[in-house]
Amino acid sequence: MHNTDFDLKLDRLTKVEGSASLDIRVKNGQVEYAHFQITEYKRFFTQAMQRKPIIALPQLLSRICGTCSNAHIMASIEACEHALDIKPSEQTKILRDLTMYGLNIRDHALHLYLFALPDVRGKDAFLDFDENDPVEHQMLHDAFEIKAAGNFFSELIAGRSVHAPYPVIGGFMHFPDQKGITEAIKKFEAVRPAVLRTIEIYKNQPFHFDRKTNFMALVPYDHYGFIEGCINTGLGECITEEGYRDHLERVVLPYSQASGYKYRGGAYMVGALARMNLAKNLLHARTKDASGGALDIFPSTDIYMSNLAQAIEILHCLDHSLEILKTRKFNPEPIIKKPFREAVGIGVVEAPRGTLYHKVVVGADGMVKEGEIIVPTGQNQINIENDVAALVEKMLPDTSQEKMQFEIEKLIRAYDPCMSCAAHFLKVKWLEP
Amino acid sequence: MIQDKKLKIGWFSFSCCEDNTVVFTELMNDHWQEWKKLFDFRHVRVLKSNNVLDDLDIAFIEGAIASDEHAARLKEIRVKSKKLVAIGACAVVGMPAAQRNYFNEKQKQEIEFLVARFQALPKVLKVSDVVKTDAEVGGCPMDPAKFLEMVNKLVAEFKK
Numbered sequence: 241m242h243n244t245d246f247d248l249k250l251d252r253l254t255k256v257e258g259s260a261s262l263d264i265r266v267k268n269g270q271v272e273y274a275h276f277q278i279t280e281y282k283r284f285f286t287q288a289m290q291r292k293p294i295i296a297l298p299q300l301l302s303r304i305c306g307t308c309s310n311a312h313i314m315a316s317i318e319a320c321e322h323a324l325d326i327k328p329s330e331q332t333k334i335l336r337d338l339t340m341y342g343l344n345i346r347d348h349a350l351h352l353y354l355f356a357l358p359d360v361r362g363k364d365a366f367l368d369f370d371e372n373d374p375v376e377h378q379m380l381h382d383a384f385e386i387k388a389a390g391n392f393f394s395e396l397i398a399g400r401s402v403h404a405p406y407p408v409i410g411g412f413m414h415f416p417d418q419k420g421i422t423e424a425i426k427k428f429e430a431v432r433p434a435v436l437r438t439i440e441i442y443k444n445q446p447f448h449f450d451r452k453t454n455f456m457a458l459v460p461y462d463h464y465g466f467i468e469g470c471i472n473t474g475l476g477e478c479i480t481e482e483g484y485r486d487h488l489e490r491v492v493l494p495y496s497q498a499s500g501y502k503y504r505g506g507a508y509m510v511g512a513l514a515r516m517n518l519a520k521n522l523l524h525a526r527t528k529d530a531s532g533g534a535l536d537i538f539p540s541t542d543i544y545m546s547n548l549a550q551a552i553e554i555l556h557c558l559d560h561s562l563e564i565l566k567t568r569k570f571n572p573e574p575i576i577k578k579p580f581r582e583a584v585g586i587g588v589v590e591a592p593r594g595t596l597y598h599k600v601v602v603g604a605d606g607m608v609k610e611g612e613i614i615v616p617t618g619q620n621q622i623n624i625e626n627d628v629a630a631l632v633e634k635m636l637p638d639t640s641q642e643k644m645q646f647e648i649e650k651l652i653r654a655y656d657p658c659m660s661c662a663a664h665f666l667k668v669k670w671l672e673p
Numbered sequence: 674m675i676q677d678k679k680l681k682i683g684w685f686s687f688s689c690c691e692d693n694t695v696v697f698t699e700l701m702n703d704h705w706q707e708w709k710k711l712f713d714f715r716h717v718r719v720l721k722s723n724n725v726l727d728d729l730d731i732a733f734i735e736g737a738i739a740s741d742e743h744a745a746r747l748k749e750i751r752v753k754s755k756k757l758v759a760i761g762a763c764a765v766v767g768m769p770a771a772q773r774n775y776f777n778e779k780q781k782q783e784i785e786f787l788v789a790r791f792q793a794l795p796k797v798l799k800v801s802d803v804v805k806t807d808a809e810v811g812g813c814p815m816d817p818a819k820f821l822e823m824v825n826k827l828v829a830e831f832k833k
Contacts, residue, residue: 254722257691281688281739281770282787287780288772303769306692306814350698354720365721367709380705388702401699402692402814649722660690 244269244637253649256355257307257658262628262648269636271629276621276652278659289611294320294580294602295409297611301598302403304613305660307350309403310343310394311591312613312661314467315598319611320409323585323602324578331573332411333467334564339398339407340466340589341557345390346401347592348512348550351656352438353383356547359650360445379441382434386554389427393561396420410576421565428558428565435555436530442548443534449651450542451630453623454506455514458590464515464522464556466590472518473503484586488597488614501614507622510594511656513540516549523552524559531555543627543654550592550656580606591616593658615661624655680730680831683716685750687736687743688770688797689763692814694719694735700817711828729754731827734806737763737770738798740791751804756827759800760820762813769813771797 248264265272285304292300298316302309314336321328328336354366357379363369366383369376391401396416398404406414416424459478460469470478471487479487502508517539528535531552537545580602587598594616601609628648635644686694698719701708716724732754738744751757763770773784774796788795800806808827810820 254718254724257719259686281743281791281793282784283688283690283770284773284776284780284784287776287783288769290780300769303690303692303813306690306695309690309692346699350695354698358721364723365714367705367714367720384702384705387699391699391702400814402695 246641248632248641248644248648250645250649253652256653256656257305257660260652260657260659262652264628264632264648266632266636269633271632274625274628274632276624276628278617286611286613289600289608292608294323294600294606294608297600297608298407298409299403299405301613304615305658306402307347308343308591308593308596308615308658308661310339310398310401310407311466311589311596312598313404313407314340315587315589315591315596315613316600317407317409318467318587318589319585319598319600320587320602321585322587323583323600324409324581325583326410326576326578328411328576329573331570334568335397335412335415335570336407336467337465338561338564339394339404341561342390342394342397342401344466344592345554345557346387346394347390348554349383349386349390349438351592352442352547352550352554353379353387355653355656357383357441359447359653360441378437382437385431386434386438389424389431389558390554392427393424396424408575410578411573413575415570415572421570425562425565428562432555432558435551435558438551439531439534439548439555442545442551443537445544445547447544447650447654448542449544449627449631449654451627452541453626454503454508455517455539456503456508456510456595456619457514457518458588458595459515459519460522462522463560464519464524464553465560471588471595474508474514474518475504484588484597485584485599488586488588488599488612501619502622507626508619509543509623510616510619511546512549512553512592512594513543513546514594515590516540516545516552520552523556524563526559526563527552527556530559543651546654546656580604591661593617593656593661594619596661615658617655617657617659617661620655620657624652624657627651679713680711680828681715681728682712683726683729683732683750683754684714684719685716685732685734685736685746686718687734687747687764688739689736689761691719691735693761696814696817696820697733700820704821726750726753730831731756731758733758733760734800735760735764737767738794738800738803739770740793742792744794744798744803747800747803756807757800757804758823758827759806759809761815762811764800765809765811767797767799767802771799773797 399406597614
């Protein structure tokens with residue numbers, strides 16, 4: 241069957257964020273190409289941000305993506321604060337950590353239960369799970385309880401799960417009250433056993449796909465988190481905040497005009513698997529104790545272990561939040577303001593799906609001149625395509641195309657791609673004949 | 674409407690950030706058991722792989738209309754749906770998905786080749802520019818309480 245020739249097109253992937261398709265051509269039993277294409281229509285945020293007042297920028301850019309919106313807010317605020325030379329207070333930094341924890345709990349749970357778990361259980365949809373089956377009954381209830389706890393927490397800390405209104409340049413507009421904090425502690429403790437069950441599910445998931453690649457993530461200095469740190473390139477270096485601009489402009493941005501991102505000539509992966517591979521030693525002590533053997537699996541090159549990494553991240557987000565909520569009081573603080581100045585600011589955060597870069601160029605009048613946004617799914621594109629090509633070749637020649645389509649979609653789903661964000665890149669992909 | 678028959682539901686996303694989809698999945702935290710009994714989710718790509726576009730009782734539309742392909746799809750959904758509801762700011766007023774409609778000449782020149790390559794419409798449209806809507810829930814994202822109010826009202830109408 242070495243003369244196997246066919247074209248395979250997955251028109252619109254399901255159970256992912258947004259709209260994407262995949263084109264594969266097989267010739268003589270070899271994958272000639274696998275093109276992962278974002279089919280969202282561009283909404284041109286990098287143009288739209290021009291001539292906007294800088295204070296309006298984080299809320300505008302949150303509209304790039306509903307599910308990652310709070311990560312875009314954090315990255316944009318950081319970029320704007322760097323441009324305006326604003327140093328946030330300790331309390332603001334903690335509230336931002338908590339904002340990212342709420343986001344990750346909610347967003348990872350959506351992916352792990354509603355998108356990925358139907359594949360594990362051999363069902364089309366999570367809502368098809370059988371409430372009379374004790375295992376699936378538990379899964380149904382666990383999923384919505386974890387999601388609800390994350391949603392409640394996001395509302396408490398940031399004002400909303402989507403396009404959060406409280407975090408702004410220079411601080412927060414609102415602070416959690418004791419009643420809400422007590423309720424959050426209660427909900428998080430109640431839902432913790434469900435999160436441990438989620439870890440167990442993905443520790444034992446039946447799928448594996450190993451392919452060596454490089455991992456890159458923003459790695460914090462003290463505790464596992466999503467905002468502070470240096471960019472660990474996976475090649476023995478860690479780029480500190482002073483080096484963000486050079487890294488972005490010299491390494492990351494040039495590839496936004498190419499067919500995908502590479503680092504030192506090689507594809508790389510960002511996201512929960514990269515973070516866990518590079519920073520598991522920084523997880524909360526309670527998380528480490530409870531995760532047991534699950535942590536020994538990392539570092540891993542098995543893409544499906546990204547699901548396990550997300551489950552462990554949910555637990556870390558719960559455990560660190562619980563420690564903060566039980567030991568800290570939150571007091572109203574004024575917003576830090578500085579005069580506008582002509583400057584460039586870079587913000588780098590770990591969105592749920594990986595490293596997210598925002599760049600803003602602001603004028604002395606406080607109006608944005610221009611900017612750039614580099615999203616995780618863009619950085620993962622070459623890796624996704626390489627994985628799909630390797631998977632298809634592994635399945636040739638005896639696998640039906642229907643089965644191939646299912647396996648490809650399942651593999652891509654493990655990347656938890658976000659196409660609303662990714663509609664910003666892939667510029668040249670569309671220019672190819 | 675037969676009392677015990679499930680309502681056939683579709684949820685469709687056009688040009689937008691899909692924030693309403695996220696709010697919808699968060700509303701499921703409290704309503705999934707009730708909705709499972711009430712609704713037959715025929716076409717909801719965020720929830721399932723095997724989606725069918727046949728006759729629907731209610732189609733929820735989020736996002737603005739950015740291409741002829743979008744418009745044709747929306748018209749097809751309209752023909753097949755008893756009720757069509759525009760959800761969120763992009764569907765109801767077109768913004769912010771339609772921000773390119775308000776670009777200056779320089780910005781328009783910058784994006785011109787991409788608009789052409791995607792065969793996008795010269796101007797992005799709101800849902801009611803293309804088809805008749807039966808209800809609208811605005812907001813960026815939609816207000817969960819207003820969405821529930823509208824859903825309950827439609828369900829009551831179907832149960833009459």
